[in-house]
Amino acid sequence: MPRTLPSLLTALLLSAATAFAADGSTPQPQALGSPLPDFELPGIAPDGSVQTYTPADFASAKLLCIIFTCNHCPTAQRYEERIKQLTTDYAPQGVAVVAINPNNAEAVRLDEMAWTDVGDSFADMQIRHAHKEFNFPYLDDGETQAISRVFGPVATPHVFIYDQDRKLAFQGRIDDAELPQYIKHHDTRDALDALLAGHAPEVQTTRVFGCSVKWAEKAEGYNKLWAQRLKEEPVTLEHATAADFVALRENQDSGKIRVINVWATWCGPCVSEFPDLVDLNVTFRNRDFELVTIAAEYPKMEAKALKFLQQQHASMQNYIFGDTDKYANIEAIDPEWSGALPHTLVIDEKGEVIFRHTGPIDFIELRRLLLPALEAITPWGGLDGN
CATH class of the missing domain: 3.40.30.10 (Glutaredoxin)
Structure with missing residues (x-):
């Protein structure tokens, strides 16, 4: 079906975010209560097909759980099975879980790839999606990063949960330990349970831990650095x-x-x-x-x-x-x-x-x-x- 262009407000937000990042600043996470940003992104559907996604595709969901993640980060990899389980557990309750890769593939250093089979390009995302049998849509914002600059993820993984009115109700971590034996707090699950029960999460924001988002402006300096190092x-x-x-x-x-x-x-x-x-x-x-x-x-x-x-x-x-x-x-x-x-x-x-x-x-x-x-x-x- 035909897709509508992002609203004028969202277009202005994207323009402002891009200009903001151009000065070397790091985008900050959306404030609680902010509306869900509009987006139109290519992605891999749970069945492996390539589609274009907008918020309209998740309009029937009670809650929308957007998780910024990627392929190359070892922390993000430790959470892949947990995201799959989150999707399995909460889909019957009306929660849509969506992953977005915010990373510019060219900004990922070669020595940051020492824990992964593939990089962060869209083609690599398709390979990872099939290999790990993801049961959630996996969207790519790495080429322009315009949407990611509005959401403001700082690391992978980083969760943003939007309520029935599509206002931001929680942003932060999935839980408090990459290694399952050390988990004490299931922050994302607790937030989803509270919202499904009709009240605000007790904890609405947390720190996040993982690989920093690879913003495109890092790519040129990185490529020059490695070219010079290898020559020497x-x-x-x-x-x-x-x-x-x-x-x-x-x-x-x-x-x-x-x-x-x-x-x-x-x-x-x-x-x-x-x-x-x-x-x-x-x-x-x-x-x-x-x-x-x-x-x-x-x-x-x-x-x-x-x-x-x-x-x-x-x-x-x-x-x-x-x-x-x-x-x-x-x-x-x-x-x-x-x-x-x-x-x-x-x-x-x-x-x-x-x-x-x-x-x-x-x-x-x-x-x-x-x-x-x-x-x-x-x-x-x-x-x-x-």
Whole structure:
């Protein structure tokens, strides 16, 4: 059905919010009692279809619970199942639960992606929605962030509950602990229960904890910063023998998840995916992670291989075959490898090969393998959740 344009009042509010943010200020949460802002946003429906949503789509709901959340934030991820359960528990009581991603995808730093399989773009939201089987609409405001600047979320997740008259009755946290064993206060549930019973919540506003909203104005500075940092990082290439490769594969002393990628300058798929390997290294290197590349080239190709690595700003550990016996090196790297390129191994901290693949990498699949392996070494929230 055709959609109406936002009201003149809302358009003016959006314009003011955008101008306000342009001076570097951080938008503040709406005041209690404020009316629900008008919006028209693309989103993923519970059935996975892509739709455009406005407040009219939730007009029949007794209460509207809008939760600003995202893909990349580990705190937000800890709440995904709780948001699904909230939707299941309160939909029969007339509560519409809606999630909105406020983040500009370009403003998310690579090292902020160390806890996620995907970023915060709309395409990534679709992947996350399907993978986690969200039962609520998931809307995207990351491209313009105009609506988010009116609501004023400060972190993900951040809840805004609107009453029957669509006035803001609660804003704050879902509960008081990302790790379920520490929860003492179920603030969002308490607020919903009170409003459904016909009275104001006892607690109407709380602090929120999580990743800060990634406003678009951060993106340019971030991209320049990382480009400069990568240019300044040294890129090296060392010769290695079959014995060295055996030690790399056995991974006895690093205490890290080790990814080994074997490539060559003449291998088209290797060259095509190499920028993603560099991003993978930057993303995970502050965790218990190590990326090693091996150029399957004769030693005389060192200069060419090093030049390529320098062009890629490949500041991970890089090796090249130190002798001409390629088959001995292939056997040493992975006895189960046919020799075709590219070839990738993932080895856990105990020396066990937990992934091997010949051919181009599915980086989402690789991330989904790495995340639980890294979590097993150092759990999020501290050792054993403490």
